[in-house]
Structures are given as structure tokens and as C-alpha cells.
Amino acid sequence: xxxxxxxxxxxxxxxxxxxxxxxxxxxxxxxxxxxxxxxxxxxxxxxxxxxxxxxxxxxxxxxxxxxxxxxxxxxxxxxxxxxxxxxxxxxxxxxxxxxxxxxxxxxxxxxxxxxxxxxxxxxxxxxxxxxxxxxxxxxxxxxxxxxxxxxxxxxxxxxxxxxxxxxxxxxxxxxxxxxxxxxxxxxxxxxxxxxxxxxxxxxxxxxxxxxxxxxxxxxxxxxxxxxxxxxxxxxxxxxxxxxxxxxxxxxxxxxxxxxxxxxxxxxxxxxxxxxxxxxxxxxxxxxxxx
Amino acid sequence: xxxxxxxxxxxxxxxxxxxxxxxxxxxxxxxxxxxxxxxxxxxxxxxxxxxxxxxxxxxxxxxxxxxxxxxxxxxxxxxxxxxxxxxxxxxxxxxxxxxxxxxxxxxxxxxxxxxxxxxxxxxxxxxxxxxxxxxxxxxxxxxxxxxxxxxxxxxxxxxxxxxxxxxxxxxxxxxxxxxxxxxxxxxxxxxxxxxxxxxxxxxxxxxxxxxxxxxxxxxxxxxxxxxxxxxxxxxxxxxxxxxxxxxxxxxxxxxxxxxxxxxxxxxxxxxxxxxxxxxxxxxxxxxxxxxxxxxxxxxxxxxxxxxxxxxxxxxxxxxxxxxxxxxxxxxxxxxxxxxxxxxxxxxxxxxxxxxxxxxxxxxxxxxxxxxxxxxxxxxxxx
Numbered sequence: 001x002x003x004x005x006x007x008x009x010x011x012x013x014x015x016x017x018x019x020x021x022x023x024x025x026x027x028x029x030x031x032x033x034x035x036x037x038x039x040x041x042x043x044x045x046x047x048x049x050x051x052x053x054x055x056x057x058x059x060x061x062x063x064x065x066x067x068x069x070x071x072x073x074x075x076x077x078x079x080x081x082x083x084x085x086x087x088x089x090x091x092x093x094x095x096x097x098x099x100x101x102x103x104x105x106x107x108x109x110x111x112x113x114x115x116x117x118x119x120x121x122x123x124x125x126x127x128x129x130x131x132x133x134x135x136x137x138x139x140x141x142x143x144x145x146x147x148x149x150x151x152x153x154x155x156x157x158x159x160x161x162x163x164x165x166x167x168x169x170x171x172x173x174x175x176x177x178x179x180x181x182x183x184x185x186x187x188x189x190x191x192x193x194x195x196x197x198x199x200x201x202x203x204x205x206x207x208x209x210x211x212x213x214x215x216x217x218x219x220x221x222x223x224x225x226x227x228x229x230x231x232x233x234x235x236x237x238x239x240x241x242x243x244x245x246x247x248x249x250x251x252x253x254x255x256x257x258x259x260x261x262x263x264x265x266x267x268x269x270x271x272x273x274x275x276x277x278x279x280x281x282x283x284x285x286x287x288x289x290x
Numbered sequence: 291x292x293x294x295x296x297x298x299x300x301x302x303x304x305x306x307x308x309x310x311x312x313x314x315x316x317x318x319x320x321x322x323x324x325x326x327x328x329x330x331x332x333x334x335x336x337x338x339x340x341x342x343x344x345x346x347x348x349x350x351x352x353x354x355x356x357x358x359x360x361x362x363x364x365x366x367x368x369x370x371x372x373x374x375x376x377x378x379x380x381x382x383x384x385x386x387x388x389x390x391x392x393x394x395x396x397x398x399x400x401x402x403x404x405x406x407x408x409x410x411x412x413x414x415x416x417x418x419x420x421x422x423x424x425x426x427x428x429x430x431x432x433x434x435x436x437x438x439x440x441x442x443x444x445x446x447x448x449x450x451x452x453x454x455x456x457x458x459x460x461x462x463x464x465x466x467x468x469x470x471x472x473x474x475x476x477x478x479x480x481x482x483x484x485x486x487x488x489x490x491x492x493x494x495x496x497x498x499x500x501x502x503x504x505x506x507x508x509x510x511x512x513x514x515x516x517x518x519x520x521x522x523x524x525x526x527x528x529x530x531x532x533x534x535x536x537x538x539x540x541x542x543x544x545x546x547x548x549x550x551x552x553x554x555x556x557x558x559x560x561x562x563x564x565x566x567x568x569x570x571x572x573x574x575x576x577x578x579x580x581x582x583x584x585x586x587x588x589x590x591x592x593x594x595x596x597x598x599x600x601x602x603x604x605x606x607x608x609x610x611x612x613x614x615x616x617x618x619x620x621x622x623x624x625x626x627x628x629x630x631x632x633x634x635x636x637x638x639x640x641x642x643x644x645x646x647x648x649x650x651x652x653x654x655x656x657x658x659x660x661x662x663x664x665x666x667x668x669x670x671x672x
């Protein structure tokens with residue numbers, strides 16, 4: 001019925017005592033997420049929003065049976081927080097919300113990730129939600145509805161827009177994954193698509209990409225070669241000039257012209273993925289695919 | 291964040307990479323004095339972030355005091371592809387027999403750094419990469435180990451660099467990688483790395499782009515960056531306000547939250563026949579005063595004829611946004627440019643009730659809001 005997040009997900013929030021960490025812990029609890037622990041060095045023994053705080057992620061995993069970590073730690077310390085979560089026995093999913101982590105730090109985290117079976121989603125992402133079950137991150141739960149369409153996106157608010165278009169037509173979602181807008185991220189489009197392809201209850205997938213890098217092109221080839229589940233696409237940044245960073249650290253068309261919206265749209269269409277010109281058109285395509 | 295050539299050269303020289311003798315000058319007299327001191331021939335180079343400076347007249351080679359004065363007069367104060375030149379680097383002209391390219395950058399697709407060397411230096415390396423990719427040797431670096439000495443040698447030999455200078459080039463590359471690593475480099479490159487008849491290696495240009503997200507731990511570089519800051523007035527104002535902002539050529543001003551959604555709004559303006567004037571992301575959780583600042587920014591762009599607000603609230607609340615828009619507009623006797631607003635998500639209903647419809651046009655879908663804003667822009671134009 002979902003990927004990555006389900007009824008058995010037990011969350012530890014890293015940075016739970018900070019403003020963002022506390023606010024979103026409350027929001028996650030309100031949505032029904034099983035938040036079982038917080039982890040903040042030196043704050044062990046405290047409680048935030050009724051949730052016990054531990055000094056280490058390993059402590060939270062051992063004492064509170066946490067199996068997923070959400071990172072709300074400031075950028076200067078966030079890579080270390082990711083390492084700690086990747087290192088902790090029992091944690092098999094890490095969702096890093098933090099925006100502004102230095103790229104070289106993420107390069108080292110990415111290197112560590114290759115040695116583990118743990119999934120990392122983000123950083124600089126809105127998180128993961130399985131509607132009606134749980135959300136890990138900052139996504140507004142009320143716009144989502146339970147159903148059979150998987151969604152993967154590099155952008156938060158664009159995800160909300162597309163979900164809104166789907167929900168308004170009565171099309172629910174199995175799981176939505178915000179993979180993040182940074183140049184180096186954990187789970188990429190292919191990683192998310194593999195999850196959806198393996199989920200019998202995901203009947204179609206929406207993939208929202210944007211300018212920068214070649215992740216969408218690689219995902220397009222993966223879809224053409226390996227996926228039976230149909231996919232509809234959207235690419236943001238058609239009007240972006242080269243050499244200008246459009247908000248996200250990763251959203252930049254290079255001076256030599258790689259990473260353009262057109263290259264991504266062409267790659268998707270060549271692999272049988274209909275690409276909408278507007279979010280409303282994406283919803284049209286999904287309706288056709290179902 | 292990109293350093294100027296003179297700053298990057300200073301960083302390189304401090305780390306032990308050989309660079310030509312040079313002096314920075316801000317006036318014609320300073321430039322002439324520097325040329326006299328260094329000895330001819332010298333190159334006079336505009337210090338602005340513009341590709342192809344030489345072709346555009348921003349670099350001149352001079353042989354005498356008279357020529358130095360003439361060149362400095364031409365270059366200082368000139369407009370180089372839209373950038374005002376206020377500083378020149380006066381530099382010893384190196385007599386070379388070969389030009390190499392040496393660079394270190396982050397390969398985002400691989401998630402790790404890559405060192406690159408080519409014997410086709412002195413030309414636009416992106417064109418080389420396109421036309422003759424095999425002319426650039428590449429070696430990926432494992433960030434857990436850093437660059438092994440053998441990797442520096444390997445990529446230099448693979449590129450086909452002469453054995454006589456290979457060790458010295460490898461040593462420059464090793465230092466360059468170390469700088470990239472220590473200083474949170476995004477791209478660092480030397481193009482060209484000149485080889486003289488005596489087999490000396492000299493960095494004749496220097497590029498250093500630093501990861502803006504790492505400036506909190508690079509105070510020296512951050513200070514240089516403030517000195518190097520250039521761009522138009524509105525982009526600098528956006529920095530002050532803390533907005534992600536990019537100025538474009540059109541007349542429909544765009545304000546939204548979240549990079550992907552703002553890009554999408556730009557794309558839709560184009561799709562419905564309009565031209566976007568800017569990208570402006572107010573970020574997550576924007577309060578009323580931030581919204582008012584955003585509106586002030588877009589109003590102060592004289593190209594803007596019509597403004598569209600597109601907010602999808604997650605942590606941003608529709609009522610806060612609406613209050614900000616009202617506050618910003620109520621101070622005008624007459625609204626300077628028509629404003630179209632679309633609110634969705636958290637507290638959007640409350641927000642739409644708060645909005646003063648005497649001051650703004652409210653639309654309920656993204657598509658309708660963009661089309662309305664494009665119509666307004668066309669009416670103003672006509």
C-alpha cells in the first residue's frame with residue numbers, strides 16, 4: 001500500500017529541541033505519525049511534545065525501537081547528524097530536511113551511503129508521506145489523500161501543487177517522496193522509481209523534475225528499460241537562463257548547456273513518459289494512465 | 291560564490307602555486323606605475339566575472355608606458371558585457387611554449403570530486419569537453435581518502451603532458467585539490483597553466499568558485515566575496531532581504547514560495563504568452579513583512595507591468611501572506627502595477643477573505659492567476 005513509510009515506521013527526530021524540530025514533531029504527531037523519540041546531544045532525559053529525548057540516535061533506536069530518523073539539525077551540523085543516523089543499528093530510513101548543507105559534506109555522506117543498506121531521502125527536501133498513515137518531514141498532511149499514485153519530486157511546493165490537482169479529481173496517493181533540491185542527494189529519481197515499481201499498490205507514478213544535473217535523463221532511461229508501472233512527468237525551469245541558480249542549489253543550467261528542461265522533457269517523452277505543460281495537464285495524463 | 295582573478299591568484303600563490311608577477315590597480319596612474327615596475331611586456335586585465343574577457347576587449351597586452359596608459363584608459367571604467375570595470379590586474383606577460391588546463395570540480399552525478407587535466411589549455415574548456423571529450427583526462431577522487439599522489443600523476447600522464455614537466459604539473463594539481471578541499475571549492479581551475487621554454491609551470495589565470503553554503507566556515511573567503519560582489523541593484527537588494535532572486539527580461543513580476551513552484555509559475559507565464567520579469571522565492575514560512583518586502587522589490591523593477599503572487603502554503607500561512615499584501619498596498623494612493631493573487635494550502639480560505647479586493651485581483655487556480663497577470667501586462671503595454 002506504500003513505500004518507505006508505513007504503520008511500522010517508528011520515528012526519532014534529530015534536533016527535536018530546536019524551533020523547527022519541535023513544531024514539526026507536533027505536526028507529525030497530529031497527523032498520526034509514530035514519533036517515538038528525539039535525539040539531541042546533552043538533552044537526554046527531557047521530553048518534547050510528550051516524546052522522550054535521547055542523547056544519541058543509537059540510544060533512541062535501542063531504547064525506543066526507532067527505525068527511521070528525521071533530521072532537523074542546522075546546516076553546519078547536519079552532515080554529522082546524517083552520519084550518526086546511517087551508523088545507528090536499527091535505523092533503515094533517514095529523511096534529511098535541512099537546507100544549506102555544504103556540498104563537500106554531502107559528498108562524504110553520499111560516500112558512506114554506498115556502504116550501507118539504509119535509505120537516505122534528502123537533504124533539502126519536504127520529506128516522505130504515506131497519506132492517512134504517517135508523514136516524516138514538513139509536508140502539509142491535509143492536501144494529501146490515500147490512493148494508488150506514487151509521487152516523486154525535487155521540489156516541496158511543486159509537489160503540493162501537483163498533489164492538489166490530483167486530490168481535487170479524487171486521485172489519491174500511495175506515497176509521496178520529496179527527494180530534495182540539492183546537487184548531491186541520497187535517494188534519487190531512480191531510487192524512488194524502483195520503490196514504486198516494486199509496490200503492487202502503486203498503479204501510476206508522477207515524477208516532477210527540474211533543471212540541473214542529469215538525474216531526470218537517467219531516470220527516463222530507467223523507466224524505458226525497467227518499468228511496467230506507467231509514469232507521467234513534469235519539468236520545471238523551461239524559462240531559466242543558463243548560469244543562474246534558480247532557488248535550489250541544484251537547479252542550474254550549466255554554462256555549457258547541460259541540465260536544460262528541454263533535454264529532460266525529450267528524454268522522458270522518448271521513453272514513453274507523457275510530460276505536462278501545466279500541473280493540470282499532469283493530472284490529465286495521470287487520469288489517462290490509470 | 292566566485293572570486294575575482296586577482297583574489298584567486300593570491301590564494302593560489304599563498305598555497306605555493308607559481309603565478310606571474312602582478313599588481314592590482316584602480317586608476318590609470320596606478321596601472322601605469324605597476325606596468326613600469328613589473329617591466330614590459332605586461333597584460334592589463336579587467337577584473338569582472340565575464341567569460342571571453344579577451345575577445346570583448348577586457349585584456350590588452352602592452353609593450354610600453356604609452357601603450358599601458360592607453361590600455362588602462364580604455365579598460366578602467368569600461369562596460370564589459372554589462373559589467374562596470376573598476377579594477378584591473380597588471381601582470382607580467384609570460385612567454386610560453388604550451389598551455390594546459392588543470393581543474394577540480396564536484397561531479398554531481400557521481401557525488402564526488404573529479405580532477406581534470408588537458409593539453410588543450412588556453413581555450414574555452416567547455417567547448418573542448420563538447421567537441422573532443424577525450425582531450426580531457428579525468429580522475430574521480432574518493433572523498434573519504436582525498437587525492438592519492440598516484441592519482442595526480444595518473445591523470446597528468448593520461449592527459450599526455452610531457453614527462454619533463456609532468457611532476458611539476460602533478461604538484462600544482464595536488465595543491466589545487468588541497469585548496470578545493472580546504473576552502474570548500476565548487477570549481478577551481480587554472481586555464482591556462484603555462485609551460486615556458488625552461489619547463490617552468492605558471493598559473494596564468496585562476497578561477498575559484500566557492501560553495502555559498504559553506505561560507506559560514508570560510509570567513510576569509512566570505513570577506514573576499516563581499517569585495518567581489520557585482521550584479522545589478524535589484525539583485526543586491528534581494529541579497530539584503532535574503533530572497534532567492536533572479537532578474538529576467540520580461541514584464542510580468544513573479545513572487546512565490548519554493549523554488550520548483552516559482553520556476554513553474556515563470557514557465558506558465560511564458561506558456562500563456564507572457565514574459566517573466568523575475569524569479570523571486572520568498573522561502574518557507576514567510577511572514578507579513580517579508581511579503582511586503584518582496585512586493586516592494588518587484589515594484590521597483592521598472593520593467594514590471596503586472597505582478598502575480600502564487601503561494602502554496604505548507605509552513606507558509608495564507609492569512610500572513612494576505613496581511614502582508616494588504617499592508618504593502620495600503621500605503622499607496624494608487625496601486626503602481628496590477629497585482630493578481632492566488633493562495634492555496636494552509637489558511638488559504640482565511641487569506642482570501644482578508645485580501646482587499648479593491649487593491650488586488652484574486653484568482654483560485656494557478657492557471658487562472660497566471661493568465662490574468664499576463665492579460666494585465668499586455669493591457670499596460672498596449
